Amino acid sequence: MVGVRMSYLNTFPVSYKVRGKxxxxxxxxxxxxxxxxxxxxxxxxxxxxxxxxxxxxxxxxxxxxxxxxxxxxxxxxxxxxxxxxxxxxxxxxxxxxxxxxxxxxxxxxxxxxxxxPSIVERAPLTVAISTEGDAPVLARLVRARIEAMLAPGLGKIASLAGGLRQTAESLIHDGAQRRRFYEALVTSPSIADAVARGEGLAAGEKLLAHHAGGQGEGAVWLIGAGPGAEDLLTLRAQRLLQEADVIVHDQLVPAGVLEMGRRDAERIDVGKAKGHHSFSQAQINTLIVRLARQGKRVARLKAGDPMVLGRAGEEIAALRRAGVDYQIVPGVSAALAAAAETATPVTLRKVSSGLVLATAHGADNGELAHWAALAQAGLTLALYMGKSIAAEVATRLIGQGAPAGLPVGIAVNAGRVGASHYAGTLGALAGGAADFADGPAVILIGEAVAAGDWAEARPLAAERAKVA
CATH class of the missing domain: 3.40.50.720 (NAD(P)-binding Rossmann-like Domain)
Known part of the structure; x- marks a missing residue:
């Protein structure tokens, strides 16, 4: 792998048997x-x-x-x-x-x-945190966070799962269905309450009988992967990725986010890159419906937010027609990531009263005239998928009445390590195609952009001079 720097462990984490030793x-x-x-x-x-x-x-x-x-x-x-x-x-x-x-x-x-390691103990469940001796203080801080997440009674639920293992294996022969039983056992609030009352075994056996009745129903979760940084995923997204049997993902979803799924989950890349669609939208719709009808839980992982320029509406319509259960998990959209990392208030009192999210590709003169009017009225425009036609769009906006001096900020790979920023005016952007970095871009246009922190951004005026 050229240009990829891997991190390796110097130790292999194991649990060492000491019983009777x-x-x-x-x-x-x-x-x-x-x-x-x-x-x-x-x-x-x-x-x-x-x-x-x-x-x-x-x-x-x-x-x-x-x-x-x-x-x-x-x-x-x-x-x-x-x-x-x-x-x-x-x-x-x-x-x-x-x-x-x-x-x-x-x-x-x-x-x-x-x-x-620093140990979180919920016997028989243990969580060990090690930094290979480099930063024991950090290990203790991480341990404190995990301690707060795990209920004191979780160990008793782990013991209950162990006690039901032999019966579960004899009653549920399908591995995926058996895994669902265990996931329901350890996450159900009613099971936790029953364990606390000393009635855990009866509640667990009842739940086991329910799951042994047949194959569970499949479902599709439309999950926003955010702009690319793993720590910008929601807790719900992380949990569902761990529960999914199949992860159907877009090309823009980075490997680090995919690694948050279960190791044994099937991964299907339906990536759509510019100029190349490995799957049509109709094929994606058919795929997720088919997988759900097979009883699988499908994580449909989309970059950004699934409801913002993600064609989720078409997938939802297909799931509704098929009668497939679905859930939508929001993610951080690229425009909001760009605003956050540049401290740009896209809505600003007495400056900008709103934000418009739109795709620059395929915009007709009517849309451009509307955008120009909104920009003049003080709204902030966030244009997606417009890097290659940025100069053309800027020229047409000016032609529709938008001021050439309107502030512009552009974020490439917003929300990711190594994001690139460019700043200037609408006129400077219209002057020539800037030499943008590789990756998806969001173009922010409006008076509120001037209130952001674009001090380290490359000036669009310089790019204009370079092209000239």
């Missing part, structure tokens, strides 16, 4: 105590050895030995933690390496065979 901690201070608190939540036999045990280990089910370390202390150990310095620490490291026992030297990443 010994874990040795060498050290008697605060760092040893921190490790002991984590390990005490497991079923391992934890032993702490140090010449001076200074921390308070009371309340923890660990064995304490206040003495020098002996080589025999590592006999049968599954893991070794070294949380002090000195002769005992050096002996522990040497013996662990000689015996091939995984070793963690606290706060010395270079000497570690493994790292201790």
């Amino acid at each position: 010994r874990v040795l901690i060498v050290g008697g201070g605060a760092e040893a105590l921190n490790k002991a608190r984590l390990l005490a939540k497991t079923t391992a036999a934890v032993m702490v050895v140090s010449r001076r045990i200074e921390a308070d280990f009371s309340g923890l089910e660990v064995s304490l030995a206040e003495r020098p370390l002996h080589g025999g202390d590592l006999d049968g150990a599954a893991l070794v933690f070294v949380a002090e310095t000195g002769a005992d620490a050096e002996l522990a490291k040497a013996e662990a390496r000689r015996r091939g026992i995984p070793l963690n030297v606290v706060d010395v990443p270079a000497e570690c065979d493994f790292y201790t």
Whole structure:
């Protein structure tokens, strides 16, 4: 892959079995105590050895030995933690390496065979966050956010799912339908309430019987992928991407957004690039209806917002005719992303009372005259898909009465890393085709554009001179 820089992990995340095994901690201070608190939540036999045990280990089910370390202390150990310095620490490291026992030297990443992640514990569910020892503070902050997201009783629901696994596999033979049962089990508020009342098993068995009755109904979710940045997706979009059996996506949806879907979800590119349509709109309509009728949950992933210049209306009409259930999830449209990243208030008191979203391609003289009148009245125009005809559109707008001095701001790849910005006037844009960067563009026209932060934008006047 030319020009693509990949990031790789130096560690492989695993969950290590310690049930019935010994874990040795060498050290008697605060760092040893921190490790002991984590390990005490497991079923391992934890032993702490140090010449001076200074921390308070009371309340923890660990064995304490206040003495020098002996080589025999590592006999049968599954893991070794070294949380002090000195002769005992050096002996522990040497013996662990000689015996091939995984070793963690606290706060010395270079000497570690493994790292201790920040852990969110909802036994048997655990979430581990690791930065490979580079930024433990960041790991703890991420852990705090995840802690707030996961209900304390989630572990009991995980245990319920495990208890029903054998029965579910015997009653539901279709893998996709079985997955839907588990997703319903762990996300249903009624199941959570039943678990809290101690009635989880009965509620789970009732839900299982319902799902075992036959293939579930398919559905189509029209999801806005936003302008391209993964963190601009809504939480609902992220959740549904994880539930989808098939992801039908446009060409402009970046790989990072697609990766938010389930690993085993089928991905179908129906991309429409300029001058090349791999699927016609009629074919897309037929495809999503067919997939839903097969009982699949389909994420129809569109760049920006599905209801803004995304031809969602045609797909909705097809789904309605077929009687297929559908849901619409909004996304950040490119015009709003462009406004946000340039601090441009597209509506501004006493300057602009509204915003017009339109596509520049195919605009006739009547539309251009209407846009020119709206711009003169103070509204902001956001024109999509007009990069290649920007100069022509600007010239025609001026011909319809729009002032040549009207401020213009153009964002290419708005909302993505490496977005490019251009600023000037309608007259400067009309003077010649600017040398725009590759990617989709949004052209903002109106007096409110002058209130934005376009200081780092390339001037359209300079582009005009370059063309001349």
